Amino acid sequence: MNVKNQSLTIASVLLLTLTMTACQKQTTVPATDSQAKPVVSTTTENQQVDKDTVADSTESSKDEATASIEQRESTKSFDMGMGDKRTATLKKSNDYSLYVFDGYTLDTTTHRLQLTNNPKYYADIEKLSSDFNLDELRTKGIKELATYGEAKEYKGDQLAEGPMVKASLLLQVSDEKGLYDYIVWEDEQSKDAYIFRVQSPEGKESETFLTPALTSLSSIASTRQQN
Known part of the structure; x- marks a missing residue:
């Protein structure tokens, strides 16, 4: 194999290696997205906590409204x-x-x-x-x-x-x-x-x-x- 052909072969191997490396890097992207999924789950959990908090607040408001109806001062000016x-x-x-x-x-x-x-x-x-x-x-x-x-x-x-x-x-x-x-x-x-x-x-x-x-x-x- 002459020098020219050897150089082309080496260049082809390097190009192929870089291409494969780039492809491997691209295949890691979905893994990153997969790792991000718990964040979505955490947000859902926070939303559920917020809903529970709102429900508790609403129930508390009802209790306060009932108390305001049932409890009045004994005298009023x-x-x-x-x-x-x-x-x-x-x-x-x-x-x-x-x-x-x-x-x-x-x-x-x-x-x-x-x-x-x-x-x-x-x-x-x-x-x-x-x-x-x-x-x-x-x-x-x-x-x-x-x-x-x-x-x-x-x-x-x-x-x-x-x-x-x-x-x-x-x-x-x-x-x-x-x-x-x-x-x-x-x-x-x-x-x-x-x-x-x-x-x-x-x-x-x-x-x-x-x-x-x-x-x-x-x-x-x-x-x-x-x-």
């Missing part, structure tokens, strides 16, 4: 307007609780809030079923109030910043004989709904009965455990 601040005491029935001012009595058997010294001034509380229809209640309320006169509906700005400003429905008859209300109220936390039937006949107590009574009613909250 209310601003009645014109610098008049009064403290009311929490009273409970099986289904609800509300704050009651001095001079008022809540009968949890008849579900009646009344002026202690004059029971002609009162508000009856009726709990509604969850599938109540507001339009049907409006019609029913108008018929009930027809005994006292023609009912008018008040809402929005007409209620100003009074205790019943958030009422779902407020029908009223007001004349020389007194004031009579038919009110639908929904508890924002539990979504329980109630009808308040309020009677404030003409008399010396008519000017002082209504605001504390309606303030008490607006403080109503469910005492049942939420799911």
Whole structure:
């Protein structure tokens, strides 16, 4: 073999060696990808941990919401307007609780809030079923109030910043004989709904009965455990 041919042979061998080496290096790439797979698995595990954390947080929020419904301060101060601040005491029935001012009595058997010294001034509380229809209640309320006169509906700005400003429905008859209300109220936390039937006949107590009574009613909250 002459020198020229030998040089070509050596060059060919070197080229083949480099090519094989390059191919071997390329075959190691999948191995690198394979080694990266546990990272993906770790991310999945972290995601699962995050989901569990969110679930625990959601469950904790539900527990806190339930506690906020069931646990209320035994007394609470209310601003009645014109610098008049009064403290009311929490009273409970099986289904609800509300704050009651001095001079008022809540009968949890008849579900009646009344002026202690004059029971002609009162508000009856009726709990509604969850599938109540507001339009049907409006019609029913108008018929009930027809005994006292023609009912008018008040809402929005007409209620100003009074205790019943958030009422779902407020029908009223007001004349020389007194004031009579038919009110639908929904508890924002539990979504329980109630009808308040309020009677404030003409008399010396008519000017002082209504605001504390309606303030008490607006403080109503469910005492049942939420799911």
